[in-house]
Amino acid sequence: MERVLLTRDLTIRFGGQVAVDRVSCAFQPGTLTAIVGPNGAGKTTYFNLISGQLRPSGGEVFLGGARLTHMSAPARARRGLGRAFQLTNLFPDLSVLENVRLAVQAQAGTGLDFLSMAASHADLRDRAWAQLERVALTARAATPASVLSHGDQRKLEVAILMALEPDVFMFDEPTAGMSVDEMPVVLDLIERLKASGDKIILLVEHKMDVVRRLADRVIVLHNGALVADGEPAEVVASAIVREAYLGVSA
Amino acid sequence: MKPLSGDRPGHPAATALILLLLAALVALPFVLPGARAMGTGGRIAIFVVLAASYDILLGYTGIVSFAHTVFFAIGAYAVAIPLARGWGGWESILLGTLAGAVCAATLSAAIALLSLRVRAIFFSMVTLAAASLAQLLASQMRDVTGGEDGITFALPPALTPAFRLLAEPLFGTRVDGRMLTYYLILAVALILFLAMLRIVNSPFGRVLQAIRENAFRAEALGYRVVTYRALASGLAGGFAALAGSLFALQLRYVGPDSVLSFDIMVDILLMVVIGGMGTLFGPALGAALIVMCHTYLQLALQSMPQTVRDLPLIGPLVGPLLAPDRWLLWLGVLFVAIVYAFPAGIVGTLRQRRRA
Ligand SMILES: Nc1ncnc2c1ncn2[C@@H]1O[C@H](COP(=O)(O)OP(=O)(O)O)[C@@H](O)[C@H]1O
Ligand SMILES: [Mg+2]
Numbered sequence: 001m002e003r004v005l006l007t008r009d010l011t012i013r014f015g016g017q018v019a020v021d022r023v024s025c026a027f028q029p030g031t032l033t034a035i036v037g038p039n040g041a042g043k044t045t046y047f048n049l050i051s052g053q054l055r056p057s058g059g060e061v062f063l064g065g066a067r068l069t070h071m072s073a074p075a076r077a078r079r080g081l082g083r084a085f086q087l088t089n090l091f092p093d094l095s096v097l098e099n100v101r102l103a104v105q106a107q108a109g110t111g112l113d114f115l116s117m118a119a120s121h122a123d124l125r126d127r128a129w130a131q132l133e134r135v136a137l138t139a140r141a142a143t144p145a146s147v148l149s150h151g152d153q154r155k156l157e158v159a160i161l162m163a164l165e166p167d168v169f170m171f172d173e174p175t176a177g178m179s180v181d182e183m184p185v186v187l188d189l190i191e192r193l194k195a196s197g198d199k200i201i202l203l204v205e206h207k208m209d210v211v212r213r214l215a216d217r218v219i220v221l222h223n224g225a226l227v228a229d230g231e232p233a234e235v236v237a238s239a240i241v242r243e244a245y246l247g248v249s250a
Numbered sequence: 251m252k253p254l255s256g257d258r259p260g261h262p263a264a265t266a267l268i269l270l271l272l273a274a275l276v277a278l279p280f281v282l283p284g285a286r287a288m289g290t291g292g293r294i295a296i297f298v299v300l301a302a303s304y305d306i307l308l309g310y311t312g313i314v315s316f317a318h319t320v321f322f323a324i325g326a327y328a329v330a331i332p333l334a335r336g337w338g339g340w341e342s343i344l345l346g347t348l349a350g351a352v353c354a355a356t357l358s359a360a361i362a363l364l365s366l367r368v369r370a371i372f373f374s375m376v377t378l379a380a381a382s383l384a385q386l387l388a389s390q391m392r393d394v395t396g397g398e399d400g401i402t403f404a405l406p407p408a409l410t411p412a413f414r415l416l417a418e419p420l421f422g423t424r425v426d427g428r429m430l431t432y433y434l435i436l437a438v439a440l441i442l443f444l445a446m447l448r449i450v451n452s453p454f455g456r457v458l459q460a461i462r463e464n465a466f467r468a469e470a471l472g473y474r475v476v477t478y479r480a481l482a483s484g485l486a487g488g489f490a491a492l493a494g495s496l497f498a499l500q501l502r503y504v505g506p507d508s509v510l511s512f513d514i515m516v517d518i519l520l521m522v523v524i525g526g527m528g529t530l531f532g533p534a535l536g537a538a539l540i541v542m543c544h545t546y547l548q549l550a551l552q553s554m555p556q557t558v559r560d561l562p563l564i565g566p567l568v569g570p571l572l573a574p575d576r577w578l579l580w581l582g583v584l585f586v587a588i589v590y591a592f593p594a595g596i597v598g599t600l601r602q603r604r605r606a
Contacts, residue, residue: 051470077472089470091463102460105453106471111478114454114485119256121453164471 003029003064003080003167005200010049010059019045021224022059029167032194032201034215034232036208036241042224043204044086047170050202051083052076063168077106082166086173086204088153092146096137096156099145101128103163131159136185151182158186162193168200169193175210190214208236255447259531261600268531271538275436283423285411288432292500294541295439296493301521301533302446303489308519309528310450311482312462313370317361317377318518320384321354321487323509325494328353330401330504331394339406347495351488358487363480381515388506400505405431409499435496442492447530449485458482459528517544524588526595535596543584547577 005027012020020042027033035043048054050061052073061068068076077083091099104127105111105118119125132138135155140148145156158174171190175183191214194201205211211218211232218235220228228240235241259265271294274281278291304318328350332342365376388395395401405427407413413427423429449455457478460468465475498504521540526532551574561568571579592599 053466053470072474073469074472074474077470083470085467085470089464089467091460091467093463094459098456102456102468103471105456106473110453111457111473112454112481114449114452114481116453117256117448117451118453118456119451160471 003200004062005050005168006060006062007046007050008060008062010046010061011057012045012049012054013057018224020049020056020221023221023224023226024059025219025226025229027168027200027202029198029200031216032190032203032214034211034218035202035204035221036206036211036218036235037221041221043221044172045224046221047083047172047202047204050168051081051170053083077164077166078109080167081170082161082164082168083170084157084161084172084174086176088150088157090145090153090156090160093144095142096145096148097125097128097132097141099156100131100159100163101125103160104128104131107164128163131163134162134189135159151178154178155182155186158189162189166199169202171201171203171205173204173206175205175207187214212236255444255451257447257451257530259597259600260529261597261604264531264535264597264600267535267596271535272440279429279432280421280423285428288428289500290541290545292432292435292496293545294538295436296496296500297517297521297537297541298534299439299442299446299493299496300490301518301525301537302443302530303486303493304518305522305527305530305533306446306450306458306482306486306489308522309526309530309533310455310458310462311479312465313362313366313479313483314374315377315483315486316374316515317358317380317384318486318490319510319512319515320381321358321490322494322497322514323384323388323504323506324354324357325350325491325496326498326504326509327388327395327401327494328491329495329498330403333405333498334396334401334403343406343495343499347492350495351491354491354494355484355488358490359480359484362483363476366479366483367476381510381512385506385510388510396505398506400503400508402503405499405502409434431499435500438492438496442489443530443534446489450530454478454481462528520585522595524585524592524595526592526598526601529595529597529601532595532597543577543581547580548574551577551580 008024009022010020011018011022023046035046037043045054049056052068052071056069063079063081066079068079091102101124104124108124110121129138132141135158137152137155137159140152145153148156154174154177161169174186178186187210190201190203193199194214203214215232218230218232219226220235220241228235228238259268275291275295279288300322307313307315325347329343329346332346361376361380362373365373389398408427409431410427413430414424415430416425457468457473460473461475461478469475494509497509501508517540521536522533524539525534525536551572554572588596594602
């Protein structure tokens, strides 16, 4: 069976405010879906509901037919939901390499091993190193994550997600705040990931040129509700997106 | 140490201090013969284990417990109770030690599992309550614990001062049961410390550090944070109990004041913070420092020459400050000075300087 990610009437309320409003959507393997919408539209919150950082007020989340709605975030991560965060979310005092190695170790499922030495698992370390190579961060491998520049922290965030080798990749504005010459590393990486053909990729992105380049499909959130869904060209051109982005970017 | 855990103190000065501590403890009975010095040495070895086990919680996992003395006490009573009832010698020690460690680990993990689900601060409060409850139980359950008076007991003959292993003194020192006890404690403490060093450098130990750094992110990677925290608590509790069993052997007495008092909890915290949280070597140095301060600061003030007190002008001013019962004041001054000079603890700050 295809591992489809599905949200059905997914809803969350914060007090009186409905931040995600009955969003029903299916995401197919091999498809990169861009999620657009103005700030505060509920994109990050939608991600949090899918990857389990928040519990919904209503609705369901399924992956490959399994109901995830009531599973914890770590349980969902182990089932193949991988998440990179919009606000950089690293292990600040640990080295860049260790940040990624922890993700590789989580993927390998060896976290409960307290008898061997972490340093003796050269295979995990090598896999972490390979991910750092992909985002051009090997020169900073021994540096604590907290002292990296903003752009490098964003890259590390992406490297951690890649290291998890999930079935579902969720990128939340991966290039936000990056300089123009830093962006290609991340965008090329996502493009190659897409070319591998069998992953579900969700990308929250404001830059319309990036959306046009990478996305197979675009959905638009507005005030928490899904208001448009279709081919990038037609959605980006549609009136509703122009309205939603009026004054933001187009 | 490298083949065992790959971990090193991380700075030449820290390495030197650790090696000095180890050498001093090993040579102690021959350099400073006598019960007093061996008492201090044994206490250092035991508190190295106790402080290191607390560091697994505070320094590596980032959770604050006030119940560490409870597990220390469980280990101590688990050895003392059977010995006091004369249920065999070595078997009592061995089985009591094992049973104490298992009980303490289970209890510690259970407290963590039940309370850490809520919030880290709730855990701290539960441990505070557990510590008070344990004090109450130890002083009320007179039939089992001997109440406030505690339990005095005899060790197997080979561990008593009257026992002579060698007929002739070695390097001018009698090799008696007291020395055997000391080396038994030292050897076990060393093994326990190395075991903890190995654990914090294992894949599991790395997850603990990740949880300390960012529990939210650790969960997003798929690590069940509650499980890891509970296991860390269990391990820390188990090691604390083993230290407690050693302490029972050393004192040949266990009572609420000697293993459960809140002063000990404060000492453990000081040892870890002064030495450097999350370094394991640091708390070892911190333990040596605090135990020595406890023993020798008072002595040093007592032996302050009378001439200082008799000095004109300065004498009346300084005299009261140098009274032997003011040693706690000086410990406080020393503590503030160390924290000022080493904000991340001794080993923590040395490592930072090395990196910078
Ligand atoms: N934990 C929370 N508590 C209260 N309100 C929240 C919380 N998370 C998000 N919101 C609100 O939900 C709305 C959607 O936010 P968000 O999902 O971050 O938007 P986006 O990522 O599209 O910019 C915002 O109005 C935000 O203030
Ligand atoms: Mg957002």
